[in-house]
Amino acid sequence: MASEFDLIDRYFKRPAPAGMLGVGDDCALFDVPAGMQVATSTDLLIEGRHFFADVDPRALGHKSLAVNVSDLAAMGARPIGCLLGLALPRADESWVAAFAQGFHAMADQAGCPLIGGDTTGNPGALAISVTVFGAVRPDAALRRAGARVGDDIWVSGTLGDADIAYRLMSGQMPADDALLARTRTALEWPQPRFTLGPALAGVAHAAIDISDGLLQDLGHILKASRVGARLYLDAMPVSAALADVAPARVRHAVLAGGDVYELCFTAPPDRAAAIRGIGDDCGVAVSRIGVVEAGGELAVLDADGTPLRDLPRGFDHFRSS
Amino acid sequence: MASEFDLIDRYFKRPAPAGMLGVGDDCALFDVPAGMQVATSTDLLIEGRHFFADVDPRALGHKSLAVNVSDLAAMGARPIGCLLGLALPRADESWVAAFAQGFHAMADQAGCPLIGGDTTGNPGALAISVTVFGAVRPDAALRRAGARVGDDIWVSGTLGDADIAYRLMSGQMPADDALLARTRTALEWPQPRFTLGPALAGVAHAAIDISDGLLQDLGHILKASRVGARLYLDAMPVSAALADVAPARVRHAVLAGGDVYELCFTAPPDRAAAIRGIGDDCGVAVSRIGVVEAGGELAVLDADGTPLRDLPRGFDHFRSS
Numbered sequence: 001m002a003s004e005f006d007l008i009d010r011y012f013k014r015p016a017p018a019g020m021l022g023v024g025d026d027c028a029l030f031d032v033p034a035g036m037q038v039a040t041s042t043d044l045l046i047e048g049r050h051f052f053a054d055v056d057p058r059a060l061g062h063k064s065l066a067v068n069v070s071d072l073a074a075m076g077a078r079p080i081g082c083l084l085g086l087a088l089p090r091a092d093e094s095w096v097a098a099f100a101q102g103f104h105a106m107a108d109q110a111g112c113p114l115i116g117g118d119t120t121g122n123p124g125a126l127a128i129s130v131t132v133f134g135a136v137r138p139d140a141a142l143r144r145a146g147a148r149v150g151d152d153i154w155v156s157g158t159l160g161d162a163d164i165a166y167r168l169m170s171g172q173m174p175a176d177d178a179l180l181a182r183t184r185t186a187l188e189w190p191q192p193r194f195t196l197g198p199a200l201a202g203v204a205h206a207a208i209d210i211s212d213g214l215l216q217d218l219g220h221i222l223k224a225s226r227v228g229a230r231l232y233l234d235a236m237p238v239s240a241a242l243a244d245v246a247p248a249r250v251r252h253a254v255l256a257g258g259d260v261y262e263l264c265f266t267a268p269p270d271r272a273a274a275i276r277g278i279g280d281d282c283g284v285a286v287s288r289i290g291v292v293e294a295g296g297e298l299a300v301l302d303a304d305g306t307p308l309r310d311l312p313r314g315f316d317h318f319r320s321s
Numbered sequence: 322m323a324s325e326f327d328l329i330d331r332y333f334k335r336p337a338p339a340g341m342l343g344v345g346d347d348c349a350l351f352d353v354p355a356g357m358q359v360a361t362s363t364d365l366l367i368e369g370r371h372f373f374a375d376v377d378p379r380a381l382g383h384k385s386l387a388v389n390v391s392d393l394a395a396m397g398a399r400p401i402g403c404l405l406g407l408a409l410p411r412a413d414e415s416w417v418a419a420f421a422q423g424f425h426a427m428a429d430q431a432g433c434p435l436i437g438g439d440t441t442g443n444p445g446a447l448a449i450s451v452t453v454f455g456a457v458r459p460d461a462a463l464r465r466a467g468a469r470v471g472d473d474i475w476v477s478g479t480l481g482d483a484d485i486a487y488r489l490m491s492g493q494m495p496a497d498d499a500l501l502a503r504t505r506t507a508l509e510w511p512q513p514r515f516t517l518g519p520a521l522a523g524v525a526h527a528a529i530d531i532s533d534g535l536l537q538d539l540g541h542i543l544k545a546s547r548v549g550a551r552l553y554l555d556a557m558p559v560s561a562a563l564a565d566v567a568p569a570r571v572r573h574a575v576l577a578g579g580d581v582y583e584l585c586f587t588a589p590p591d592r593a594a595a596i597r598g599i600g601d602d603c604g605v606a607v608s609r610i611g612v613v614e615a616g617g618e619l620a621v622l623d624a625d626g627t628p629l630r631d632l633p634r635g636f637d638h639f640r641s642s
Contacts, residue, residue: 031358039350086365117363120367138352
């Protein structure tokens with residue numbers, strides 16, 4: 001196997017962007033625009049726990065960064081750069097090359113260049129640590145605690161695909177190649193909303209990304225903001241790929257399916273037109289799915305206005321499997 | 322086992338320092354002093370690879386952060402805060418409590434509070450990811466490429482202890498409880514030079530911490546700066562704890578032993594008095610051990626001025642074992 005230093009040089013080292021010192025010193029250095037705070041988030045992903053061992057390494061490289069960029073978006077922060085830690089159990093240079101390709105492509109797309117990291121061998125499972133940095137105006141950051149009674153509740157994109165793909169791949173649903181073909185991209189190549197999130201900063205009150213499922217993640221906003229919510233089931237943006245799936249299965253996927261990386265956010269009703277305009281500018285569908293209410297309850301109403309009973313708990317696919 | 326969220330709340334969540342948003346949102350937020358750059362570094366540590374599985378968890382918490390704070394020091398950056406990712410294979414709450422205690426104590430000491438992170442279960446080995454942030458004036462950062470011909474070469478503290486402790490604990494040296502008692506602290510509780518490093522910013526030309534051994538790490542400075550060096554063996558600050566160890570063993574430990582986390586730095590000769598003063602102010606011994614020369618060679622001279630042959634390569638204890 002090529003040494004750690006060789007692999008870094010060959011696949012991860014790139015010229016540092018202007019104003020930055022990148023891979024190859026004790027620290028990476030970066031500038032922060034005047035008046036902005038740094039937003040930062042880190043994830044530690046473990047083979048078998050957070051991804052399948054046989055996943056396409058290019059997709060894994062993409063997703064490792066995408067889920068962290070999604071955290072920046074959920075804070076309303078614009079990406080600055082990222083760090084990558086890799087503990088590699090296998091001497092497989094082509095794997096590293098493909099992983100790096102997927103990672104860099106996501107970094108280029110989001111404007112979040114790799115500026116440092118740590119690569120090591122590991123006798124056990126593959127471990128991936130990603131840390132991202134972004135910049136956000138302190139008064140515009142989309143904190144979980146910002147929701148207010150009367151706010152509309154919105155989600156971006158469509159819901160449900162990733163959950164169905166996961167269930168097909170893990171054998172929890174009977175094999176269906178056509179359905180898997182339609183849904184798999186959502187699970188393996190999630191598109192973080194790195195344009196929409198910063199555009200909502202200062203417009204929306206609160207935001208979160210739906211990594212653990214809509215109800216659970218919205219629940220974090222409600223708890224932090226000390227409010228409740230009412231959601232409308234028939235307002236949910238269900239993926240068209242799920243047209244042939246049993247309604248109960250779809251409902252569960254939409255309300256509780258994790259690994260989505262769409263944004264759930266709240267905003268005053270008088271900003272609805274502005275938010276639709278922002279969605280158009282960013283090329284991302286936005287759907288109004290409910291309202292913030294007083295109290296701590298979370299209710300989901302069906303088309304008749306009847307509250308659903310036994311709401312599914314949110315969960316992380318790989319943790320709960 | 323208590324859930325991930327419970328463990329975070331109980332052992333890692335603390336009130337965020339002023340101007341920061343800490344654990345519990347999509348991102349942590351922090352301010353950067355005007356005119357400063359952010360310095361950042363990350364490490365991914367794996368059980369069995371970077372530390373013994375039975376290490377005292379309090380020491381492990383300390384060291385996990387200490388080695389990253391050391392990277393900030395080697396850049397001349399003052400700590401701002403840190404992120405922690407933990408993948409836990411065992412349902413051992415007392416282990417987590419002890420780890421958190423050691424981690425927070427180091428964070429308090431260095432002024433580097435934990436502001437966010439990620440905790441997950443892991444079927445395999447314990448994995449620890451730490452990311453640190455610091456602030457440094459762009460023109461004062463101690464980059465590896467800054468050494469100039471004629472600079473003095475300095476190291477802080479003393480060398481050799483950690484290597485001897487590692488060899489005793491791994492069975493590469495015959496058991497010697499008294500010697501282990503004198504050296505073990507250096508291996509398990511390294512003290513990063515978080516005061517000395519920032520004090521040297523703008524005074525020294527280049528710096529690195531000795532995580533992989535003096536010769537290898539100084540070699541990184543020489544390569545990045547396109548210079549060579551001459552070191553004086555009898556100027557090396559050997560730990561007094563090694564007085565009874567065979568000279569060849571000590572020499573190897575001093576020149577090639579990793580896991581030291583002292584700073585090796587270069588500075589113009591006319592700053593020698595200033596550097597001694599900074600060392601005094603910081604309560605850290607500083608020793609002048611050589612000079613930077615033209616060319617790419619690294620020579621170590623014994624007391625007679627004879628260059629040593631077969632210089633030991635630097636290495637990482639746990640990687641090369």
